[in-house]
Amino acid sequence: MFEQLGLIGCGLMGGSFALAMKRAGLVKRVVGYSKSPTTTERAQQLGVIDAQAPSALMAVSNSDLVLLAVPVAATEASLKAVRHLITPNMLVMDVGSTKSDVVAAAQRTLREHISNFVPAHPITGREVSGVEHAEAELYSGRQIILTPTDATDLNQLERAEALWKALGCRVKRMSPQAHDSAFAAVSHLPHLLAFAMMQSISMQPEADDYLSLAGPGFRDFTRIAASDPKMWRDVLRSNHEEILGQAALFREALRELEQAMQADNDQPLENLITAASTLRAKWRMGAQRRSSGG
Amino acid sequence: MFEQLGLIGCGLMGGSFALAMKRAGLVKRVVGYSKSPTTTERAQQLGVIDAQAPSALMAVSNSDLVLLAVPVAATEASLKAVRHLITPNMLVMDVGSTKSDVVAAAQRTLREHISNFVPAHPITGREVSGVEHAEAELYSGRQIILTPTDATDLNQLERAEALWKALGCRVKRMSPQAHDSAFAAVSHLPHLLAFAMMQSISMQPEADDYLSLAGPGFRDFTRIAASDPKMWRDVLRSNHEEILGQAALFREALRELEQAMQADNDQPLENLITAASTLRAKWRMGAQRRSSGG
Structure with missing residues (x-):
């Protein structure tokens, strides 16, 4: 007390x-x-x-x-x-x-x-x-x-x-360092990507039309883009080295998916999406167990 | 009937x-x-x-x-x-x-x-x-x-x-073409990015540790990464030209944010995040009006 x-x-x-x-x-x-x-x-x-x-x-x-x-x-x-x-x-x-x-x-x-x-x-x-x-x-x-x-x-x-x-x-x-590495990956980078997603739409003349069509997937994906600008300005600047490292890995993963989208056959893309989808589903189940189990 | x-x-x-x-x-x-x-x-x-x-x-x-x-x-x-x-x-x-x-x-x-x-x-x-x-x-x-x-x-x-x-x-x-352009921006690209996000974490030896720390922001950002692999394989391949165009714009927006993270002063990054945050909040209010207004 x-x-x-x-x-x-x-x-x-x-x-x-x-x-x-x-x-x-x-x-x-x-x-x-x-x-x-x-x-x-x-x-x-x-x-x-x-x-x-x-x-x-x-x-x-x-x-x-x-x-x-x-x-x-x-x-x-x-x-x-x-x-x-x-x-x-x-x-x-x-x-x-x-x-x-x-x-x-x-x-x-x-x-x-x-x-x-x-x-x-x-x-x-x-x-x-x-x-x-x-x-x-x-x-x-x-x-x-x-x-x-x-x-x-x-x-x-x-x-x-x-x-x-x-x-x-x-x-x-x-440790402070281990914290900053981990959160660059699972929090700071997602915020950066969500900001970039909104920014990338706003750059286009069709922005309003496009946004009027966006549904629940877009809503959840971009929710964190509405976060407090001053707070996130500080986070992104303060931890920028770790975040830029994570962004580089993300670009690699994106490039691999893009190549698979244009490949001669379906399999490489299906394999990549299956791996992502399985990992996300597995994480979600684990997260539910963690938060209910205490 | x-x-x-x-x-x-x-x-x-x-x-x-x-x-x-x-x-x-x-x-x-x-x-x-x-x-x-x-x-x-x-x-x-x-x-x-x-x-x-x-x-x-x-x-x-x-x-x-x-x-x-x-x-x-x-x-x-x-x-x-x-x-x-x-x-x-x-x-x-x-x-x-x-x-x-x-x-x-x-x-x-x-x-x-x-x-x-x-x-x-x-x-x-x-x-x-x-x-x-x-x-x-x-x-x-x-x-x-x-x-x-x-x-x-x-x-x-x-x-x-x-x-x-x-x-x-x-x-x-x-029109089918206008549909595919718009949904490349507000649905297909977000799915691609969510898959890439999971993929990028799974590439790292610390993947499990990182994921054990992920919270509600990550949960919502990656929800669509759990989507059906066969369905999304087809969507991404079928509309790949539009999606690759949107991905290129996204990369530009990401690059601009990354540069602002390393700039001499706070303002450019704060401005970019404020624009993203404001657009997201404005969209959400409009979406609520649209779905309640019928």
């Missing part, structure tokens, strides 16, 4: 965390700060936070739990702004989708307080943003990746793990 | 059509044929068809409505097998995802019966296949594209239009 959550960034991720913590009875009071005062105001109106802080530093003051829920490129400035008030027992976490850059920013700014910081990435996959969409259920049944370093205090790491489990999450520990 | 539906191909599309027609009280009796006798048997057990035909020709015999629901490459052989029993009042339709090739196959095989044939493409976007997944609701609220030619009998076209509307569909007429 925490006395006070200091929330820096009252958007979808931060707001949902505050709601989930309250519903689970894990925190008594939430003090929130957002760069935009209207967001902070709105968060209080919606009952997401109990009090508005005039600065990130004031949100941290007297809190025993701090969640940084800002676009990853804002991590360093945010940590710098609050480090003076980090106390030995305070648990500090982020929710950024990239981890090497977040850990590097923490190492540059937090000094001896680095032991209090547990980098976290909840896999929620929501395309909407803003405190209006915040909901206590957002993290329930989801996977959380924690990427501690040698400097992370083990006690804080265990507190973090217990907290996310109490919110209904499956917790996994990884 | 039709007396007898002759169903050639008792999979997801054909089976769902039979169930929808029965539920709407639009047909008295369904006679079905599938290449695999176990499929036909299963369709009867599930109440999708009332009687099994030993051949496609026998399914057409005495029917006043015929639906061809086979992979598009099997269209020509199927039409050839049944053309002798097509009668002047019979309405014949297909449900193929490509239309130029289907129309060409009909022109080569049907001769004077070509006027009875109304090429149709229902946009259902389901990734599952097989008669086990057939459901009367599949076509409800969906868009159907009809691609008549100069040879199509106007009376048959109007019957087809009324039939799909009675099943709850929005009907649109297009």
Whole structure:
């Protein structure tokens, strides 16, 4: 049980965390700060936070739990702004989708307080943003990746793990580098491709006609293209080396399929699609088992 | 009201059509044929068809409505097998995802019966296949594209239009060529990219680890990669010229995003993502209006 959550960034991720913590009875009071005062105001109106802080530093003051829920490129400035008030027992976490850059920013700014910081990435996959969409259920049944370093205090790491489990999450520990490689493949590249898909249609004079014909397959394929531009700008830039590597492999796979589409016989294309289809179906069954089995 | 539906191909599309027609009280009796006798048997057990035909020709015999629901490459052989029993009042339709090739196959095989044939493409976007997944609701609220030619009998076209509307569909007429260009962009390319995405992960030794971390964004992005391999083999091969053209535009869009990921400043990437995100959100709102407005 925490006395006070200091929330820096009252958007979808931060707001949902505050709601989930309250519903689970894990925190008594939430003090929130957002760069935009209207967001902070709105968060209080919606009952997401109990009090508005005039600065990130004031949100941290007297809190025993701090969640940084800002676009990853804002991590360093945010940590710098609050480090003076980090106390030995305070648990500090982020929710950024990239981890090497977040850990590097923490190492540059937090000094001896680095032991209090547990980098976290909840896999929620929501395309909407803003405190209006915040909901206590957002993290329930989801996977959380924690990427501690040698400097992370083990006690804080265990507190973090217990907290996310109490919110209904499956917790996994990884190194920041392994995290960024894996998520380049299964999250960042899909987002990049979905953005490119929309961009590629918008380049054509027939865009509106084409879009008026798009059905449920297109809807699901492009859902993540509606994601928050500032957040994804930061993710794609921060992890660009890994993502470009994944994009190169993707191009190879696409080229192979294109060649098979024009081959003399049906078999090569059917084999490639069958492999893709089988892998997707197998993954889906495994994912269902994982999320129901806990 | 039709007396007898002759169903050639008792999979997801054909089976769902039979169930929808029965539920709407639009047909008295369904006679079905599938290449695999176990499929036909299963369709009867599930109440999708009332009687099994030993051949496609026998399914057409005495029917006043015929639906061809086979992979598009099997269209020509199927039409050839049944053309002798097509009668002047019979309405014949297909449900193929490509239309130029289907129309060409009909022109080569049907001769004077070509006027009875109304090429149709229902946009259902389901990734599952097989008669086990057939459901009367599949076509409800969906868009159907009809691609008549100069040879199509106007009376048959109007019957087809009324039939799909009675099943709850929005009907649109297009030329086969315009259909194939548009669906290369909003359906065939997304499927190709989803297959390539799975393929690109499977090429890597870390595939299983990566997939174990994939979340809801990946789930929706790759849903269509689980689609029926034989059906999509035919679609991609049949419409490969249009699809390769769309893939080239997609590569351009991807390249532009990749360059922006590495630019000196944030703005170009943010602008591209904002454009993609805005277009996706705008499309979704329009799609909701279209499907609720009828």
